[in-house]
Amino acid sequence: xxxxxxxxxxxxxxxxxxxxxxxxxxxxxxxxxxxxxxxxxxxxxxxxxxxxxxxxxxxxxxxxxxxxxxxxxxxxxxxxxxxxxxxxxxxxxxxxxxxxxxxxxxxxxxxxxxxxxxxxxxxxxxxxxxxxxxxxxxxxxxxxxxxxxxxxxxxxxxxxxxxxxxxxxxxxxxxxxxxxxxxxxxxxxxxxxxxxxxxxxxxxxxxxxxxxxxxxxxxxxxxxxxxxxxxxxxxxxxxx
Amino acid sequence: xxxxxxxxxxxxxxxxxxxxxxxxxxxxxxxxxxxxxxxxxxxxxxxxxxxxxxxxxxxxxxxxxxxxxxxxxxxxxxxxxxxxxxxxxxxxxxxxxxxxxxxxxxxxxxxxxxxxxxxxxxxxxxxxxxxxxxxxxxxxxxxxxxxxxxxxxxxxxxxxxxxxxxxxxxxxxxxxxxxxxxxxxxxxxxxxxxxxxxxxxxxxxxxxxxxxxxxxxxxxxxxxxxxxxxxxxxxxxxxxxxxxxxxxxxxxxxxxxxxxxxxxxxxxxxxxxxxxxxxxxxxxxxxxxxxxxxx
Numbered sequence: 001x002x003x004x005x006x007x008x009x010x011x012x013x014x015x016x017x018x019x020x021x022x023x024x025x026x027x028x029x030x031x032x033x034x035x036x037x038x039x040x041x042x043x044x045x046x047x048x049x050x051x052x053x054x055x056x057x058x059x060x061x062x063x064x065x066x067x068x069x070x071x072x073x074x075x076x077x078x079x080x081x082x083x084x085x086x087x088x089x090x091x092x093x094x095x096x097x098x099x100x101x102x103x104x105x106x107x108x109x110x111x112x113x114x115x116x117x118x119x120x121x122x123x124x125x126x127x128x129x130x131x132x133x134x135x136x137x138x139x140x141x142x143x144x145x146x147x148x149x150x151x152x153x154x155x156x157x158x159x160x161x162x163x164x165x166x167x168x169x170x171x172x173x174x175x176x177x178x179x180x181x182x183x184x185x186x187x188x189x190x191x192x193x194x195x196x197x198x199x200x201x202x203x204x205x206x207x208x209x210x211x212x213x214x215x216x217x218x219x220x221x222x223x224x225x226x227x228x229x230x231x232x233x234x235x236x237x238x239x240x
Numbered sequence: 241x242x243x244x245x246x247x248x249x250x251x252x253x254x255x256x257x258x259x260x261x262x263x264x265x266x267x268x269x270x271x272x273x274x275x276x277x278x279x280x281x282x283x284x285x286x287x288x289x290x291x292x293x294x295x296x297x298x299x300x301x302x303x304x305x306x307x308x309x310x311x312x313x314x315x316x317x318x319x320x321x322x323x324x325x326x327x328x329x330x331x332x333x334x335x336x337x338x339x340x341x342x343x344x345x346x347x348x349x350x351x352x353x354x355x356x357x358x359x360x361x362x363x364x365x366x367x368x369x370x371x372x373x374x375x376x377x378x379x380x381x382x383x384x385x386x387x388x389x390x391x392x393x394x395x396x397x398x399x400x401x402x403x404x405x406x407x408x409x410x411x412x413x414x415x416x417x418x419x420x421x422x423x424x425x426x427x428x429x430x431x432x433x434x435x436x437x438x439x440x441x442x443x444x445x446x447x448x449x450x451x452x453x454x455x456x457x458x459x460x461x462x463x464x465x466x467x468x469x470x471x472x473x474x475x476x477x478x479x480x481x482x483x484x485x486x487x488x489x490x491x492x493x494x495x496x497x498x499x500x501x502x503x504x505x506x507x508x509x510x511x512x513x514x515x516x517x518x519x520x521x522x523x524x525x526x527x528x529x530x531x532x533x534x535x
Contacts, residue, residue, distance in 0.1 A: 006341045010334055017329045079325035085293055086319035087380065088312055089342045 004093065011097035015071065015105065024067030025105045029059035033113055037121040051123035052114055053132075053204035054177035059109045060140050061197050064147040065168045068102045072151025073160050081235070091232050095148045102144055110136060127207060135209075139200035142217040145224030146196060152231045171197035176205075196220055242269045244304050244388055244419050245290060251298030252285055252443075259285045261443040262299065267388075267421055272414055274430040274451075275423040276522075277440035278530060283423035284322055286440070287392050290421070291319050303388065311388075315343055318386030320378050322393045322423075328366035332357045332376055335365065336383065343384035351379040355409070371402035378409065389413060391422045395429060407433060427523045439526055441533040451522045458520035458528060461490045464497060466515040472508050477501070486514070 015021045033055040040047040047054070075081065075094045084091065117123035126132035146167065154160035172178060174192030181189055181198065192198045199213035243266035252260040260282050267273045275283045288294035290301055292308035303311035311317050326335055332352055340347050352361060355375040368376065374394065381389060391410070395403040410433055414420060424430050430437055431451045438445040439454065447454055465486045477489045477497070491497040494517065505512055 003341050007338065010330070010338055013334075014327055014329050074327065077325065079321075079323050080327065082293065082321055083324040083326060083377070083380075086291065086312075086321055086324070087339045087342060087383075088315075089338075 004096075007089075007093050008097045008100055011101045012104065015101045018071070020070055021067055021105070024070070025059075025063045025102070026109060029055075029062050029109055030112065032058060032062075033117075037117065037123070041121050041123075048122055049124050050201075050205040051121060052117045052126065053201060055113050055117065056110045056136060057139070057175065057177050057197050057200045057204065058172070059113065060106050060136075060143050060200070061168060061171050063102060063106045063109070064140070064143040065150065065164050065171070068098055068144060068147035069151030069154065069160055069164060070157075071098050071102075072148055073154055073157060076152065076235070085236075091235055095152065095228060095232070098151075099144055099148060102147070103140060106140055106144075110140075126204070131209065132204060135200070135203035138214065138217050139196060139203060142196045142220040142224075143200070145221050145228070149224055149227055149231075152228060152235075167195065171195040174198060176201045243267065244269050245421070246302040247286070247290065247299070248301075249299035250286065250289060250296055250301065252282075252289060252294070252296045259443050260289070260296070263440075263444055265438050265445050265448065267419060268436075270414065270417055270419055271435040272410070272420040272422060272433050274434035274437040275421065275440055275445075276425065276427070276430050276437050276526060277423075278425060281440040282443040283425075283440055284392055285443075287390050287421065287423050291317060291390055293319075315384040316387050318381040318384065318389045320374075320381045320389070320391050320394060322396065324377050325373075326365045326376075328364065330365050331362045332365075332368075333361040335376065335380060339380045339383045345384050348379070348383050351382055355379040356405075370397045371399065371405075374398060374402070374406065378406070382413070386418070388419045388421070391420060393424055393426075394422065395424075395426065403429075427521070427526065431522050437522070439529050441530055446529050446533065447525075454525050455520045455522045458525040461492050462494055462520065463518040464489045464491060464494070464501065464515065465518055466501065467513040468505055469511040469513055470508075472505065472510055474501075474504070488518075 037051060037055065040051065072095060075084075075098075081091065084094070114125075118125055150160060150163050150167070154163055170191070174184065174188055175181065175195055175197035176192075177197065181192060181201070184192065193216075196217060199210070199216050202210045202213045245267040247263060247265050250260050250263040251258070263282070263286060275286060277283045285294065289296040290303065290308055292312045301308050304316055306314065306316065308317075330338075336349075336352055337347050349361075352358070355378060356372065357363070357376065357379070360372075363372075365373070365376075374397070378391075378394070394410070395406055398406065407429070410420060410422075422430070422434060434451060436448065437451055437454055439447050447457070449457075465482070465488050467486050474487055474489065479487050479489045482488050489497065489501065498515075502512065
């Protein structure tokens with residue numbers, strides 16, 4: 001446990017120094033939040049009801065699908081992976097510490113939005129805060145798992161960028177965070193259902209629990225864990 | 241002598257390509273054993289199989305009676321890889337602490353000091369020179385005081401000063417009782433460091449011995465190279481003139497031939513300007529073995 005905790009502490013420190021993490025976890029989501037909040041609340045005042053949820057979902061999707069995989073792929077480059085293996089550091093430590101570090105950072109961003117949105121943009125706070133944060137945690141875990149899979153399975157940074165955008169952009173357009181999903185043609189609404197952001201939006205902005213979305217996110221987590229374990233077992237001897 | 245590592249009939253395939261073809265060798269306690277070979281000969285694959293970083297397809301490997309995986313887990317082996325890296329933003333001190341933590345030993349600032357990081361504990365990995373990175377990886381490989389150390393091309397990419405320093409450290413480690421397996425294609429390095437050498441060609445070790453023993457197996461005879469102040473006809477010797485104007489006389493009887501040469505020069509009223517002996521080298525034997533394998 002001491003070994004893992006030190007590695008986690010070190011990972012948090014390294015992420016704190018990392019400019020890419022700063023940009024993808026903090027700067028871009030918070031600039032986007034500020035800018036979009038000004039625009040949305042002035043042209044569509046009803047967005048104040050879902051502002052906290054939609055901006056938190058943007059931050060999580062951006063951080064998990066663009067930021068986290070980048071740090072994973074850096075560690076799983078052959079040479080760093082080999083250095084760790086040659087010193088008997090198990091490979092599972094890398095995705096697990098990345099997961100925890102990203103979780104902490106993105107939870108912090110969410111708290112910034114949660115606290116500031118009502119003050120600066122008159123955003124409505126969720127009625128049930130416990131339910132809101134439970135849903136947020138579930139959505140965050142599911143999206144982070146997806147991000148770790150992207151980082152583990154992508155063979156190069158350029159391919160990772162492409163795969164990340166293939167998930168990130170439709171998540172933004174079809175999940176209902178930019179405009180209500182009901183405005184989309186029905187086939188696009190159905191396509192939107194394969195992205196965690198759509199279910200995150202339903203859970204975070206809804207007044208009652210959407211069980212279909214909960215099951216969908218839990219399913220993503222279970223499948224992701226399975227794929228992560230398979231990949232880590234394979235990586236033990238792959239490319240030494 | 242006790243063998244610490246026994247490799248028997250080791251086989252490794254990459255697809256249909258046979259990388260290791262029933263390789264056999266043993267490494268004895270407190271020796272520096274060199275694996276010499278051209279690029280692609282199978283040195284790194286052999287090392288990585290023994291290090292437990294790569295699966296092998298046949299044969300057996302014993303590291304002090306254990307499997308390579310158990311030897312790595314128990315901290316018997318320390319590994320400096322041919323190409324290794326660390327996260328860009330980790331410092332030398334953090335890297336050492338991380339590796340010591342996972343090896344279950346106290347922080348080794350002594351190793352950082354020894355390998356030239358005394359005033360650079362907080363230097364980021366990305367700001368280190370190639371030599372500093374190599375030295376840091378060697379320090380990390382030694383964090384848990386391994387009994388056996390693997391060095392794969394340890395001085396590749398280093399400048400002369402870096403090479404000399406690293407060679408000195410390797411010699412010190414041997415004096416401290418560490419058994420070292422070194423893979424290299426640098427003849428001078430192997431000749432100066434290794435007690436025994438195995439020359440690897442196409443996934444197999446073709447010959448073993450001390451660098452001197454291997455060199456003496458060369459088909460080339462010794463050559464006496466000499467320069468005189470005027471042209472002399474050395475017809476009765478088997479001679480040729482090299483590009484620097486030196487007479488090159490091949491012989492098996494060195495002393496006798498030198499004596500004859502000096503007398504002959506005197507009888508021709510000439511002066512000897514320079515003379516030296518060229519003995520068979522490890523490099524010559526290595527080239528011969530590689531050529532034989534290609535034929």
